[in-house]
Structure formats: structure tokens, C-alpha cells
Amino acid sequence: MNNTFRSRIKAPILLNSAEAEIIRALRRQGCITSTDLSRMTGWSKAKTAQDIRDLVEKGFLMEAGEGISQGGRKPRLLCINRNLGFVVGVDIGATSVDVALADISGSVLQRYSEPADVRQRPEPFLGRCVEIILHLMELQGCRADQILGIGIGVPGPVDFARGVLVAPPLMPDWENFSIRGFVKESFPNAFVVVDNDVNIMALGEQRAGDGINVDHFIFVKIGTGIGAGIVSNGKIHRGSTGCAGDIGHICVDKNGPICRCGNTGCLEAMAAGPAIAEKAMQAALNGSSLLLKNLMNQNGGVLRPEDVNTACREGDQAALEIIRASGQMIGDVLAGLVNFFNPSHIFIGGGIANFGNHLLVSIRRAVLRRSLPLATTHLSINFSRMGPDAGVTGAVALALEYLFVIEDQPTTTI
């Protein structure tokens, strides 16, 4: 059965709207009975049964034993055929790479992370990613031809249609390199989608986090850089050239320091991880914080953003002030975006997201002070609770979203 099916897979997989509705229901509920599906959709029992038979025939669905009786005959349960194939999510960060192997319903089966340096050339980096994927596949016992989709998030501006990085500051050697082409060589059956890392985090938050059923939200990643993933009307907003959400280079202070983008006083240059570390080192050197000075000496003369967090937790005033200043600058920018975009939620993630409440409180305060009341009364600003999982989860969701395509979408507006 799987053998005959395998050769028929052509990605993306086209579904009509009835099939899509069934699969969507199964994604949400895990298991479902034919009768419940009929009731949910409003279709007749015959049509529902026929559609299910077709999907089982095609290999998407399988029976999953018997359900519990509702006072009559026991129903037969249906679930997504987990042997149909697998999808992979890859979250490439500036200093690490996260990979997840998931089944066709989006459940993560295997997961792996390791440090990595994105500044190297794409071939060895992606080669290592392929190795990791192959390793996870071995653990799961899955063949290369069973990999149907791969979603990849990269930390830079992505021309989404082409799946190519455009002028990426962190990884200049990747410019115009076809990530899709490289990965396809190892997984010819797979449908490869490349997107910005923040977009996939937003997608992860929407599918498996607190962003579920939220129409309009912003996911802000604060780490080495600062970026935002935008969801409008329940869909990722990528903008006309696919680089929407690049808020790291919004101007905070015209007289501020020079950013790697060439401008002055960008948010990223003043409030992201490196800026925090830099300010902390100044505080250590000019004697305003003994604790930071000691940490710096322990670290061999440098401070990382995490060290500032450590100092902050121990009540160091200088460190606290640095974090507060960052939060305020980020909040000032977000205030403008709240006025413009009017989201109901802002999720904050990235390496700095576990910096505790000092950062969050100052962000909230700045936003509330500078945004319109109507925009803030129902606004929630919180850390993403998905932690480092948002990225890979979103990458898996991205792969699935573009693996299954609904055909014959009718016009939605007059």
C-alpha cells in the first residue's frame, strides 16, 4: 500500500476543499468518527463516508480502532496515516541550528539542536543540517523518499517567492544561494520552503502556542538582532518583497551609534543583545558595577548578554538599568507599531525572552504610555511560552502548509 502510494506523491499535494476540511479536523482533534465528521461538516453520511474512503484509499487516513459507545453501536475511529510520510523543520539561528522531524499531522517525533556558526558558507552549514536530518530519520526509521516537506527558517531577509536571502547582514555568503536547490539534492521528493526565522516563530506561535485563533498579532524576536513576524487576518504578512517585519532598523535616536546597516541609531544597534553586552562592558570598565566587572574577568574580558541577565537577577543596579533602557527603546518602537497595526497580542521571543520581567515591564510601560487607549485596552504583551520550540514548530507548520495546497479556491470578495 505504502509502496504503491509513494510513487504517486507529487508535492505540493493538492486537496479539494472537502478533503482539506477533513484533514484539518483530524489535525485539531487527533481522532474522529465518521458520524461526528458528518455532523461537524453538515454533509450527508454517504458523502462523508465516501470522502473518507477516498482519503483512506489515497493513504492520507487510516483506521484507529474503535471509539467509545455513545449509547449505541461503537464507532470506528479515523486518524491521519502516520506512515504516509514525514516533514522536517529547520530553524537556523545566528549561533545554533534546531531540527525537528515530524509526522504528517505536525507532531514532532525527533528533535535535535546544536551550536553552529551561520557566518560560514552555506554548503558546509547546510551539509551539516542534512546530516542532522538523516540522523533523526535513522532514529525514527524513515527513508529519504518518505520526507515530503522541509521548512527552513533563516535569520535574514528572505525573498519568499524565490526562497533566497537578499542582502543578509549576518550571513553575506548566503546571498542569492539557492537553499531550496541544495536541500532538494538530498531529498528529491521533498517540497522545500524557506522563510525568515521570525515568520516561522510567529507561525509556530499561531499553530501550537498562544497565538491560536488570534487574528492579528506580532511576534517579536530579540536576540542578536530584532525582528518581527506579523499575522494579519490569521495569515502571515510577508509584504511585497517578503521582508516585512524588519523592525530592527527602525530609528530610535538619530544621534545614536552606527548600525551594521549603515544608518545611525537603529533599534537593533541600541537595544539588542550585542548592545546590551557592550553597555555592560562599559559599566564594568568605568566602575559603575563591581558585579559586572567580576563576571567580565571570569569570562576572560568579555560579557555576553546572558551575563547581564545574571547580574540583573542578583539585583545589580547598572545591569537593571541597561535592561530597562533596552525595554524602553523596544517599547517605544512597538508603541508606534501598535498604533499602526492594532494587534491584540504581542509575543516576545528569542534569546532575550528569558530575561525575566524587568524587560517585559519596561516594554509594557513604554507601549502603554505612547499608544492610543483603544489600541491598548485589550492588548496583551507577553513572552512566548514556546521558548526555543517556536522556531522548529513553525518550520514544521510551514512545511505542512505548503505541502498541502487547497485547489480551486473561489473568490473571497465581490
Place this chain on the structure above:
Amino acid sequence: MNNTFRSRIKAPILLNSAEAEIIRALRRQGCITSTDLSRMTGWSKAKTAQDIRDLVEKGFLMEAGEGISQGGRKPRLLCINRNLGFVVGVDIGATSVDVALADISGSVLQRYSEPADVRQRPEPFLGRCVEIILHLMELQGCRADQILGIGIGVPGPVDFARGVLVAPPLMPDWENFSIRGFVKESFPNAFVVVDNDVNIMALGEQRAGDGINVDHFIFVKIGTGIGAGIVSNGKIHRGSTGCAGDIGHICVDKNGPICRCGNTGCLEAMAAGPAIAEKAMQAALNGSSLLLKNLMNQNGGVLRPEDVNTACREGDQAALEIIRASGQMIGDVLAGLVNFFNPSHIFIGGGIANFGNHLLVSIRRAVLRRSLPLATTHLSINFSRMGPDAGVTGAVALALEYLFVIEDQPTTTI
């Protein structure tokens, strides 16, 4: 025929997707033949003919004579039944009101504008609007029960779902007043939709201006205030509480003047019409511009924004500098929004849109300097060419969009 139909109208009018596609094609093309429609949609001739018969039967479509032969039998043309009913668009500005009466296809039949003061209470103001509508109806020979939809744009934050203004700075007496309820009393058959004035201008630009087929754009209105209408993925983005686009209160200079919203240094307080006039009066008084001083004396001691424009056209350096400074501040804010939203077009409208190129050039320069290259390479920033028509056209489009509702929209995403 029309008599039996009239009583059957229940707004909103539900259409299935086939009917919607036919009506949409007719909106675009004006007239169409059955065969062309069959070719466009891919439906068989029989189904197309049947659907057309149904729509004619229901009163939406009517025959419009014969078309020209393509080398064979002459086709019969179809068009939208203009006797079906009418829609009204009302664009309420701070100092004026524009009303248009249009047929069901969106073509404007009658149009009227007059000065008005929105600071008065809603009852007399809207009462006058109703009078104008009745007057236009009389000119067109249309009865009150033939008005099927009314779209209204108001200059303030609208809770779109309720159709009510929330904390409107320009018109405090309108807070929580049910505009829909008031208008419905005079036009009980009409479906009334209320939206922010900038959203309807964006809608007008999208339906009848240069925004047609543009997926992501921002319409910026600069007048007494500054606001933006946002289109994402081809749809108006209203945000979670319907107040998206309120960019007038984004902070430009923390040490700037106090805005009517209570904060300091808002874009609106520093760059909109009143600020321009205020700066010009200072320039007139402190002697930096003789021309402005003369204009001020002619006007009885005050200057309006238009006077600055006049001075600018005559080459007055002080006036030019004021305009340039406004353009730069607006451009600085837009630069951030371009990074965030990545639109392909920015349309600039409102009372200041006819201020010529000095404003536009300085806006463009500021945006290009501070936005990412990938976001600006294909970005067009231009004045809206619709002038004062954008508002009413959009209000008509709004009425039509919510008058005709497509039923049974299938799921668009897995």
C-alpha cells in the same frame, strides 16, 4: 418584476460563489456575453446560461442589447440591472461632507459636497447628511426603499464591528453614538456600514484607483490629522479593535509640543495641517518671510495650510522649509512602517496631497534614507490620483462589499 423583487431584498444579499463570480466579472467589464463568461469561468455553456437565467430571474442582471459579431452570430450582452437598487457613500471629513449616489455596480450617478463642521452633535449633522442623500435621490428619481446599502466614513477611531466611534478627538459628542441606528431610521431597507475615513479612502484607491491589484499598500491621509489605511493581502487590515492605521500619534520627538492626545511630539502635532499653519504664522511674525506676513494680513491675522502652499509655489524659502520639515517627519515615520510592513505602494491623500512635489520629495528622501534596500527597491510613493473622490468612492465600495456577502466560504488554509 421590480415590485415583486423589492420586497424580497434582505440585506446583506447572499450570493453563492458562482453568482459572485458572475457579478464580479460584470463589475469589472461592464457588459459581457454569455459565451465569454463561459470561457472565463471554464463552466459549460449550459451551466453558465442557467446561472445567468437565475440571476436575471432574481433581478440582479438584465439584457443590454446585442454585441458585435466575432465572425458569427451576434451575442446578447448582459449587464448588472441598474434598477435593482442604489447604494450611497458618505465621506465625513473634519470640515466637509461628501455624498455620492451610485448604482449597484458601483458607478457614481450623483455627487454632492458641502462644508460642514463635525464638532457639532451627530443628530443635526447626520440629519443634514440624510437631507443630502434624499436630494440626490430626487435628482436621480429613486425611492427610499431602493437604497440597499450606505457606507459611511468618519474621521476618528471606529470600532468597526459595532459601527461606533471610540474616543474620537475631533468629534467627542459622537462617542458611542449609533450612526447606523440613526441612518437606518430614514432608510430602513438599507444595510449601513461605518468605517474610519482613511480605510474608505484606501478602499477607494483599491477599487477605482492605482491600488487595483496591489496586495500590500498604505494610504496615508494628511490633513487636519494624519492617518493610514492599510491593505494586507488585498484586504483592509482594521486590527483587533478596528483602529489600525492611527499613525498620527506615533512619536517623532519626545521633546516636541503637546498633542491633543496628551502625549508629546506626535507626528500629527508636528507635521499635519495645523502645525504647518502654526509654524507659518511664527515665520510671518518673526519676520523670516515677508510673503507669509502679507498673506496673513490679507487673511485677517491667520494663516491656513493652503496659504503655506501658495507661498511655497511662489518660491518662499521659509514656507518651503516648513513643508520640507513636515515631509521629513512624515517620511521618518513612514520609513519605520515600510520596514515593518513592506508595502509595494504608498498613496498620499487628504487636504495636503495637492501641495505639489516639495512635500513628496522630502517624504521619499526620508523613507529611502532610513528603510532597508530590499523594502524600497520596488516601493512607489505617490500622491493618490483620486483626489477628493477617494473617500466617497471607497464609501460606495464599502457599502457594496458588505451588501453582497458570499456564502459558504470554504476553509482557505489547512
Place this chain on the structure above:
DNA sequence: AAAACATTGTCTATAAAATAGACGAAGTTC
């Protein structure tokens, strides 16, 4: 002007898709 060809739109037979509801199988409740 007649013949040849094109296009339009209706009509019919047919195929495809969905429905309602009958009915037996498989349970639970009393």
C-alpha cells in the same frame, strides 16, 4: 448572390455528486 464557414445559444442525453432515508449490525439501558 450563393456557398462555405464561424459564432451563439438552446436543447437533450448523460454523467457525476449529493441527499434522504431505509435497514441491519452493534451497542446500552432498564
Place this chain on the structure above:
DNA sequence: GAACTTCGTCTATTTTATAGACAATGTTTT
């Protein structure tokens, strides 16, 4: 064990769409 429920299949029927024949009505060529 009798009465009642629920589940899922099956059949007859209705609804919806299609293909293609064909007459009506044109233009173009000879």
C-alpha cells in the same frame, strides 16, 4: 430480554454539471 440508540452501509432519488448535437444568425469567400 425487550426497548431504545447509535453507527455505518446501501438504495432510490434529486440535484448539478457536462458534452455535444443542432438550429439560428452572423461574416467571408467565391
